[in-house]
Amino acid sequence: MTVTPAYCQMMARYNAWQNGQVRAACEKLTEAELRADRGAFFGSVMxxxxxxxxxxxxxxxxxxGGEGPSVPAKEHIDICPTFAVWSQERLRMDQRIGQWADRVSEDTLSGDLHWHxxxxxxxxxxxxxxCVVGLFNHQTHHRGQIxxxxxxxxxxxxxxxxxxMPEGSSWH
Structure with missing residues (x-):
């Protein structure tokens, strides 16, 4: 499969746009609505x-090569204790993804990723x-649940x- 920097940039913009819409819709939810088990794979919206x-x-x-998760996998659904914290972290992550997408090269994308x-x-x-397609697919899949x-x-x-997606949408 060929993945290009342009694909990464488009998907980073799409990701940020979608997360902005989800954030706006979730801001109107009560704490109880955010935390209620809705039968989704991870239970609640939050x-x-x-x-x-x-x-x-x-x-x-x-x-x-930057910062990884602050909590282990078994605690992943509690990485952010509140919606306000999540909102700020989400914005930072969308910027991080966008900056990575703006820097990534075709040579890098044609190689392999190694990790433990x-x-x-x-x-x-x-x-x-x-792995890049998987990153964006994972986001899209679970935003569909939300x-x-x-x-x-x-x-x-x-x-x-x-x-x-509106023209000029950006992760900025």
Whole structure:
């Protein structure tokens, strides 16, 4: 599979746009609504938001060599104790992803990524392009779950189709 810097930049913009819409919809939820078990894989809206952010920390630490998650995998759904903390961390992560996407080269994307998978306790190696697609696919998949939970609460999470992303959308 060929993944280009332009793909990474587009997906970083899409990710930031979608996270902004989710943030706006979630700001209208009560604490009880954020934390209620809604039958999703991670239960609540807040737990799912935290799961996505934790995964982003993990993958970005592998991609850019920066900071990884602040809590171990078994505590990932509690990485941010409040929605306000999550909102700030989400903004920072979207900037980090965007900055990485702006710097990544075709040469880097054509190589392999090597890491130690703590949960599996083994060394891993995969094409970096596959890992990048996985990063963005993971976000989209779980935001879809949040979208369903928000819809069931009569909150409008906004359009999600990539082709509807406003021109000039940015991770900035």
């Amino acid at each position: 737990a799912t938001l935290n799961h996505i952010l934790w995964g982003d920390f993990l993958w970005m630490s592998r991609l850019d 998978a703590v949960m599996l306790d083994r060394e891993m190696s995969k094409p970096l392009a596959d 979208h369903a939970m928000l819809t069931s609460l009569d909150r409008d999470p906004g359009a999600t189709d990539l082709v509807l």
